[in-house]
Amino acid sequence: MGTKKVIKFNNPVFTEHSEKYIADAFAQKHVSGDGKYTKLCNEYMRNKLDCREALLTLSGTAALEMAAILADLQPGDEVIMPSYTFCSTANAFVLQGAVPVFVDIRPDTLNLDEQKIEAAITPKTRAIVPVHYAGVACEMDTINAIAKKHNLLVIEDAAQAFDAYYKGRPLGICGDMGCFSFHETKNIMAGEGGLFVTNNAELAERAEIVREKGTNRSKFFRGQVDKYTWVDKGSSYLPSDIVAAYLYSVLEIADDIQAKRRKIWQRYYEAFAGAETAEKIHRPIIPAECSNNAHMFYLLFNNLPARTAFIAYLKEHDVMAPFHYIPLHSSPAGQKFCRTPYEMPITDKVSETLVRLPLYYDLSEQEQNKVIDICMEFMGKL
Ligand SMILES: *Cc1c(COP(=O)(O)O)cnc(C)c1O
Numbered sequence: 001m002g003t004k005k006v007i008k009f010n011n012p013v014f015t016e017h018s019e020k021y022i023a024d025a026f027a028q029k030h031v032s033g034d035g036k037y038t039k040l041c042n043e044y045m046r047n048k049l050d051c052r053e054a055l056l057t058l059s060g061t062a063a064l065e066m067a068a069i070l071a072d073l074q075p076g077d078e079v080i081m082p083s084y085t086f087c088s089t090a091n092a093f094v095l096q097g098a099v100p101v102f103v104d105i106r107p108d109t110l111n112l113d114e115q116k117i118e119a120a121i122t123p124k125t126r127a128i129v130p131v132h133y134a135g136v137a138c139e140m141d142t143i144n145a146i147a148k149k150h151n152l153l154v155i156e157d158a159a160q161a162f163d164a165y166y167k168g169r170p171l172g173i174c175g176d177m178g179c180f181s182f183h184e185t186k187n188i189m190a191g192e193g194g195l196f197v198t199n200n201a202e203l204a205e206r207a208e209i210v211r212e213k214g215t216n217r218s219k220f221f222r223g224q225v226d227k228y229t230w231v232d233k234g235s236s237y238l239p240s241d242i243v244a245a246y247l248y249s250v251l252e253i254a255d256d257i258q259a260k261r262r263k264i265w266q267r268y269y270e271a272f273a274g275a276e277t278a279e280k281i282h283r284p285i286i287p288a289e290c291s292n293n294a295h296m297f298y299l300l301f302n303n304l305p306a307r308t309a310f311i312a313y314l315k316e317h318d319v320m321a322p323f324h325y326i327p328l329h330s331s332p333a334g335q336k337f338c339r340t341p342y343e344m345p346i347t348d349k350v351s352e353t354l355v356r357l358p359l360y361y362d363l364s365e366q367e368q369n370k371v372i373d374i375c376m377e378f379m380g381k382l
Contacts, residue, residue, distance in 0.1 A: 006320065007371060008358065009356065010358070011362060015250060016249075018249040018250070021037060021249045022242055022249075024036075024037075025037055025242050025244070031241050033240060037247070038241055040244070041251060044248070044251050048163075051197050053196075053199075055238075056244055057194040057211065057237045058193065058237055059192050059193060059194045061181075061194065063194040063237075064088055064091075064157065065095060069233050069235075071126060071155065073096045076098070078098065078122060079098050079099070080117055080128045080152075081093075081101070081130075083103075083104075083328045083330075083334070083340065083344055084327055084328075085133070090334065094333075094337045099338060100334075101122075101125070101338065102339070102341075104343075104346050105133075105350065106346070109136050109287065110354075111133050112130050114142040121152075127152050127154070128146065129154075129155045129156070130175070131159075132158055134284065134295050134296040135161045135294070136164070137289070137291070138166075140174040144174070154174075154175030155175060155176065156172055156173075158178045158179060159194075160295045160296065162187050162295075163187065163291075164292075164293035165291040167289045173197055176203065178197040180194055180197070182247055187254075187257060187293060190247035191243065193247055196237075210235070212236075213234045214234025214235075215229060215231065257361050258293065261359060262294040264294065264297070265359065269297070271376075275376070280301075280302070298354050300353050301354075303353065309378075310378055311323065313374070319371050321355050322355070323354055323355050326351060329347070358371055
């Protein structure tokens, strides 16, 4: 009997250079923040996004918290966002005393429904937070137009949107501020890590300060001020250079990672065409103006019992396939801290029917075939 090999849902990337760069970070005798590798990562992302400022952070959560601080919210100010997202999207604003206001998602992209935003705007609304779910762009032209009309900030939760585009423009810099995640479950990972980006000069200047405990330490190191001191609100959001060294080793092979992930995504997509025609599942829909960064491959079942049985069947066959999210509007903290002006039928439905399949850099063709076979077996019984 052979040993059973479990196909995990995710597997972190560790490259040929990861160990070498981590050791080199030590050799630099600068293992706190903003050392050699942090600078390399920031520069890489600034070039990739063609943006004014890109600052490495401890996490995507930390980048969102920076954006929330920079938004200068007053207690009771409202921020519009989807309920179908990770809790950090809302938490960052709750920490500033603001109230997340939930809007339902589109049935095709599972992104904030731009047609429903204006109905949720009140005199207290200060910002819109589009979450680019699965790296597929929200309808940014419409969202930006609404924001302009009502004088609102646009803060992109681009946690899943590395190497993702809207009408050819990189996500993360389509609004006023953008937040990326390099958590180990994202395409590009540092274990824990994130990035804050902006094209706005004023926000860029303050972002550097907010990230450095509210001090002008970076200006001091550049010789722009003769002493460094506490000048604004802030916290400690910069990672150690060891984290950046690991991240840089992964960024170096980003093109390879992306090519591999897209190939895996496409194979899943093609494999389930028949199941979609047979109306057993739905596959992801990617509008023409959006790119596919292959962050996630998901299937939508017709109902909760079918999804529950599917996940159990996969687990029996040693394939790990998780679901998410419990809608924030129905979570205990969401009910306590947030406002839900309307029903959320799409969010509720997707939350009960979506399942994610294993998708990671070194998922072999053989492993993927096994996943597909088991899925097909299950669907044959539906
Ligand atoms: C992963 C994720 C985050 C949080 O990022 P961390 O780096 O884990 O803090 C926030 N929002 C969304 C949509 C995410 O997918």
